[in-house]
Amino acid sequence: MRVLKAKCVDSRVENSSENLQTAEQVMSQSDQPLADITVLDFGQVYNGPYCGFLLAQAGARVIKVESRIGETLRTRGAAAPSSYPFALLNTNKQCITLNIQSRDGQALLKKLVQHVDVVTENFAPGTMDKYGIGADALCALNPRLIYAASTGYGASGPYRDYLGMDITLQAMSGVMSVTGEGDGPPLKTAAAFADFLGGTHLYAGVLTALHQRTRTSKGSVVDISMQDCVFPTLATALGSFFVAGGKQGPRRGNKHPGLALAPYNVYPAKDGYVAIICIREGHFRNLCEAIAQPALVEDERFATNAARCKNMMALDAVIGVWTQSLPKWEVFAKTQAHGVICAPVNDLADVIRDPQLLSRETLKWRPHKGFGEIPQMHTPLRFRGFNPPELTDVPALGTDTDRILKELAGVDDAEIARLRAVEAI
Structure with a gap:
């Protein structure tokens, strides 16, 4: 980091009052840890949206900002109103559309950031700067703003302008070189762990910056590199590498990377x-x-x-x-x-039937308009004495655009109609 209703579907699960908290123990939304924080979430696919998900589950008001055709993950697959991964990562968020490539869209964003605490994004490097709405421009309009970005390689160094996604970060970080069987090719993990590590560290960066702001009254820029986030996971493999005199051994499959533990x-x-x-x-x-x-x-x-x-x-x-x-x-x-x-x-x-996940409501079965009943995830963060907010449905594309533009950007119905006509929203 750089700072510049549960459905029982398995016989092993038992409904127990011991797993439920009383109404007095459950905090209201206004009492949640981040209830006084408003976020503009420009997250794409997994990395950024997971950060926004964690912020929303901690009580922040998270406004998901999408293009007029919707964020990439929303439109992946045929199920309406969103793909299953999109439904997992975007509960408890409000949704607006904004065409940041248009001058009107850029002007709207500059109005919005004056009334929010945090902007998060994981666009390709330089995307926001290209449109004049990068960290410097937005922080100049709101000196208390936390601008948090996660990219493949961070905002500095020789790779800063390079594109990166989960598979390429698993490759570049060395993880693929130690994954698989000794007589087979390097393998990526099927789980998108590089993306989710990036999102988790982006969340940590936002919280760190917010804490700093309480002491300084100044915002800051958070710079997360997915490569930086993945590197520490190689601790065991690197230990074996140095013990072997700087020589990398064969991939070990499911065995200990250094063959140093048995069984x-x-x-x-x-x-x-x-x-x-x-x-x-x-x-x-x-x-x-x-x-x-x-x-x-x-x-x-x-x-x-x-x-x-x-x-x-x-x-x-x-x-x-x-x-x-x-x-x-x-x-x-x-x-x-x-x-x-x-x-x-x-x-x-x-x-999806695991009794532990269901007991903690990390998984909670809820209706989805495209898939029917699906297991949706709750935040892994738990605090004694209260629950995270109840899960809400993922809004359809642009559901909250008019209301939020009126509230935060001060535009009226006539201006909204004009903005829609020129495809700014």
Whole structure:
């Protein structure tokens, strides 16, 4: 960072009053942490919109600003009024359309920023500056403004003007070079983790800048590089690299990148797979108890982590014989009961029925006009004593344009009609 209603769909889930907070414990919208903050969210696809999502779920008034045809993610896919990913990331936001390529649209934005606290964007580098509405121009109009941008490589350095998306950042950061099997090509993760790391750090940057503003009464510019955000995830791989004298070893698949822990792998179960890791000797003793082979602790091949790493294939074979005799959820239950770090490899059908996610309402089933009943996500941030705001529907394109332009830009019906006629909104 640079600062310049839950639906039970699985028999494992039980509705319990213990998981619900009383009305007195649930804060009203006006009591939410960021209730006094207004944000213009120019986010595109995942990175920027996730930052806006987190801000909205913390109570900020987030105004999503889209082009006249809609943000890229809204129009991806055929389901109306929005794609499923768009529906996930844009709940609890208001929506306006604004053509920032037009002079009228630029003039409107300059009026709007004088009445907001934060502008967030993850356009290609230089997009806002090209239209005269970049950080310098907008902060000059509102000295308390937080202008927060996330790009592939940040606003400085030799790559500052280069384009970047999740797959290219996974490639550039080195993550793909350590992902996959040793005899196969580099792989990207299917999850868009580089985008979401960028959005999470953008959110952190906004909060840091807002805190600074309480002390200085001045706004600032937040500069997030997705490459910077992804780099720390290589801590283990880089550790192995330097231990090996600056030589990169082969990709290890599901094993520890440096082959420095055992067991550390994905094992077959009757109906899928489970992941097991033992960090301490106590974990391994517990695992031996769970699989009813306590004598393994005394086996010289497995008596220490170093010995287990040397005999990894033999150890994995022993564990695999046990895991594949049971369903993955039974393996999970037995190992966790013995204090072993283990989890089933869930497929997507498992995930949307996960009792933990449903209990915490991280997933909440709600109606969607295009898809019917869908699981929508809540913020992962939880605070003792109150819940985040109740999820709201994703607005149709431009739903709040007229009202917000009247409120914040001071335009009347006649001017709105003119702006619409010249395609500024």
